[in-house]
Amino acid sequence: MQQMFLKEGFIMLTIVIVFYGIDLEKSISLSTLMKNIKKVTSASGINVILYDNNKESSQNYFNILASNVELDLCYKHNPDNPGIAEAYNFAFEKAKTLNSEWLMLLDQDTHLTSEYLTEVVSKIKNNNLSEAAIVPQIKDPVTHHLISPVLKDTKETVFPGTHKNLMAINSGMVVSTKFLEQINGFNLDYPLDYLDHWFFQMIKEKNQSVNVLKSGLLHDLSVKNLKKVSNQRYENVLFYEKKFIIEFQPDQLRHYYLHSMLRLAKCLLVSPSKIKIILKIMLKDVT
Template sequence: MAKINPTIVLYNQKIDKSITFISLYKTLKKNTELINHINKILVVDNSDNENISKYNREKLENLNDEVITVLYLGKRKNLGIAKAYNLAVNILEIENFSNNNWILLLDQDSTLTKELFLGFLQNDKEYMNNNIGIVMPRVICKQKIVSPLLIKTPFDFKEPSKNIKGIQKKRVTGINSCSFINLNAIKKINGFNEDFPIDYLDHITFWEIQNKGYQVYVLETMINHDLSFFDFPSVPLHRYKIYLEARLNFIKEISKTNKKPLNRSIFVKDFLFLHCKRTIKNKMYKHFVYGSKVFLKFMFLNKKSKRYF
């Protein structure tokens, strides 16, 4: 029987204001047939606000639910997403989990329904028979499928057809949120890659798991989800810088894995179309200046590497 470990990462948000926790808890209480498939709920609190982290800890420790186990994990600092996930995985590893044990990755603002769980559970036997490492819903943002995505080049992705579902024979990528990942698959890649603390963690995770021979299964279930970069003009400068650094690091990492030389034209293309076009078009001149520095610094630091440039 499949066992699911929903794992929510909070950041400076009270637990009773988290749409994810509220909707998850209500869904399980209303649909008791799902509870047998829930091992425990893990809440990893990345809050660096001491009052909020204290509030969350006390709230969850006093929950006193005899049916659903909720475990609070927090260090009163922002660990980043990768370390937060690994903290949860390390706790679960102590239990000597079975092959059919899964972690459901969640942010703090997703609305969960029973359909996500039922969609996952009704295909349970297929996962073990086909070496499935990731099970994911179709995620919609502004009427576009943002997860899963097809691989256009090793570094670029494109929207799939609306009817994408089932076992994916070709490599795909997607977002972590609302994805079920097999715990043995995570163990095979030595945990989540902490070189990608926030951005591109999802893409590197999909890449690494599929490189270990696992396949991806896409559910017919659809989830609506807002992505910050879909509203590009509202992206803060510091977040844009983090995103660009992660993007460039991803390109470098994939090139290393593929053992193929990386032409500088990849970076020129990203610089002109990913960076310059978007920032100048939206009159985000500070983003343009700081982003240009990120590109130049990255290329300068790596120019001596003959293997990748």
């Protein structure tokens, strides 16, 4: 692991980007972060962790990157590809050692803007936030429809302000490390899929609130596209969806099976190869 930490100064924000399936230099999140962060604030006070789940190391690229930027950087290579929960926990532990009160979570393909980064830094500098998390408005890059955050119960989209009982995707979310301490970090039982659902379930159970930003980000939620998502990934999503419902929403099981029947009908028209996967998970014991 290669790391370059500031010798002085207060780390107000730790940022982690998790990579898999693409080289670091091709990451939209990394390139747009590097492009916009200097417009927003001094590099002092921000630590960036690049957590690389690819089989091949990008240590050489990291060394070049680190020598050409003023940011406080850390690189971690994990070819075992354990998912994102382990990467987030690595970043959480690093944030604690730096006394960082906030942790920004990023996938590799979120398009960051100076407006988003400015709003995040401004809220953190005010130092009076009591919310468990800060989330941007996430829009589909093609339709520009708002896809996150939504109300957990009705799935209606939510606009700027402080709210409870929300659901949002991981990427772009900024999490209070104090709240993470309360819930003992991220749950490794949800290594990738439904980790976001678990996190917002914890916020609900702890009766905490979420601050929704005015700024929006573009993010391709490819897992929602039946034609794009691989059969293996689709099976994982369905597995952890059922696991989550059984563990936290057992009263929704009847609705789950009814919804699965609708999925079968949709897959018959859009992606027939996934029909067997749906039936497999419907009948599978996931406990």
